[in-house]
Amino acid sequence: MWDRASIELELMSNRRALRALWSDPLRKIRTLDSFSKTEEDGGFDLCAAARCVADPELKRSLELHAADERRHAELFRTRASELRALTAELTQPTQDTLRAYDLARGRSSSEQDAHGFFTAGLCDELGEVAYVAMLHVAEQRAAALFADHHAAVDDDKTRAIFAEILNDEKFHISYTGNFLKRWKREGRAGEVKAALRRAKGSRFIGAWKRFGARSAGSFGRVVLWILYWTLLLPFGLIAKRRVAPGGWRARPMTTAVDPLRSQYG
């Protein structure tokens, strides 16, 4: 129930936006970049997980999965580079810092995230059952999202990438599911169920948080726009008249007790 609700919640806000996203050249590039980054992150984490699990079969599967993620990252990155070359004049450096903000925090307002809550080093902290459960749920979600992107994307080359990745996702869902089944058979059913419940719950919370962040973002910008034209208007008029002074400036004396702790002085 949680699983379906969280996917629906995520997709509800996505579906309407997907076509607009893929028809905008800049957002298309940034989304592909964002996917590339998430997939590469996934590759790193899976490599780390493969190093810490004892079961050789699971280790091998995680290594293969990591290789897939790295390949996906390269596919997305190459496609983004191709599109960037076609729209060079649109990708001005002024966009970079904002793009970096979006990507780094994974709280994008206009781009899409692939695996969402996929956090580094979880295998160490959670153990292999919880990790694989989390992976299983994440891959199901990614497959659902990529299927939507596959349907919405407006060019054949990018669609072919999604098709290839969707095919790999089947393997990822299947091998993680098989391990969970095997552990259930081996008498760890309770542990597996609890891990799946936690993973789905945390994904629902993540989806809810992202939905909230997007809504708050839109609302915040409206409030700031109103502030700009009311409260800040006189300050703006004064600042506009001021000419930026040149010349050497003496260094301001810091008043902070421990300057390294201060975020200002």
Place this chain on the structure above:
Amino acid sequence: MKILGVSAFGDGSGAGLVCDGQAIAAADEARFTRRPGESGLPRRAVRFCLAQAGLTARDVDAWVFYEKPLRRFERVLAGQMSAFPRSSTTFGRELFTWLGDRMWQKTQLASEFGIEADRVRFTEHHAAHAASAFFLSPFDEAAILCVDGAGEWATTSLARGSGTKIEMLSEIHHPHSLGLASRAVARYLGFSAPGGESNVPMLAAYGEPRFVGDMRRFVRVASDGHYELDHRAFSSDLDGGLVCGPAWTELFGAARLPTDPIQLAAGERRHADVAASFQLVLEETLLALVRELHRRVPTRGLCLCGELANNTALVARIAEEGPYAELFLPPDCGDAGAALGAALYAHNVTEPGRRATPLFDPYLGETVPREARVSGEEIVLEDARIDRIVNALADGRTVGWVRGRCESGPRSLGRRVLLADPRRAETALHVSRSITRREEFVPYSPAVTAERASEFFDIPSSAHWPVRLRQILLRSKPAAQRAAPAAIHVDGRAAAHVVDSALDPAFHRLLTRFGERTGAPLLLSTTFGPRGEPAVRSERDAQSLFERSALDLLVVEDRVYARS
């Protein structure tokens, strides 16, 4: 004490680790994300630094962010207000970004890396840059000049380094910024990608500085060395940067679009002439700053840092004509390199009795991530591999060579390098068209052994350190023009990499053997990476470039891939 420096949300992002005053690891996040100018939180670079030292995030005593976020926010707010009412479209977005995210660096770093917020510290942006130069230098006392885009408010800083202390003396504030002006001119000339500024001095070599009189009016230099930008020529782009304004385009004509071809035929070199004029004004302005600094801090050594120190022509002019006897530049002068500076600064503040160890090895980056499934031939003996490379090069083939820990900074110092025989001038064109696919006017660099470098190039006495730890533009002698025409620029200069046997014995041996075969230990060398991306990171990246290009031979550590 273990200190990790972090830089992000500026013109680059990276991490640098200092343990007991020793620089252990440093990495630019762009190497991992493969996006030049990457400025997101450097998660992968941090992970690499920790793994390199065998540490976890909790083992690190202090995490140091390379700027003071609240002071930078003050500048952003003032910039938005002074652009009223044009800024109405950007104000909400900018403030939302700051209020929702960048103001909370402390908690952000803490939650991202799972550490206590109490361990997070902050240095000033230019202090981090200054530390990355001075504390890595061999000087006990030195003058420090930092020139970059913009940190909090400062765009240019004069400082004095002495023992374990850096004293910031004076600064010039935003929007008067040579770094931002350089970027604006690079964009005007059609180099809009991050790092496009490095193309300007290369294009300048084709032009005549016929606009220099007008340009001096736009960048006015005072008798005390400070400079001011004319806001009609350089206007705000509302994101804290500058763009070439109406007064500029009125005098120098329309901007070149990135997709337009670069005109280099006689009579059509307007953009090259603009580049030459701006480069000349930039050099004059920097020299005025250096002379003022020398008046205030008359030491032997000068440490140069900040983004503008990546302009190799600028550094060469200071080395040739500046008043300082010795120069030092950190391997990475940009914001990514400032992460290591932030850690070094914090080390010297928290342990004032123990100065950080000078840097004699610029190879602080990651080793090559290998591929499990391989098709290449394994050659275990290094000498046999070198022989194989020398034979291929002498036969006119191109070679990609990837090995060991990678260099800090954007330029190749031999660890992720593309090599070719420079004896035939057309080699450069072949490499540009079939492998790197970069602009044909951008020259390649020569690599040369340290012992024989002075046979081929005029090396200013002050450039002893820069030629070993990074590339610097040198005037070539006739011997170099005969032996390596493919690696010499049209103005007779070359950004040479002088290879020291102590620093990189394998590369030195390769050059020596090539010299034994051909008479000159010189090779065409350039960063091994696809166009628009940093140098290759992993064996997979290298293989991918090998497959997509006309490269003849690829050597990754002990594995050799030859084109059948």
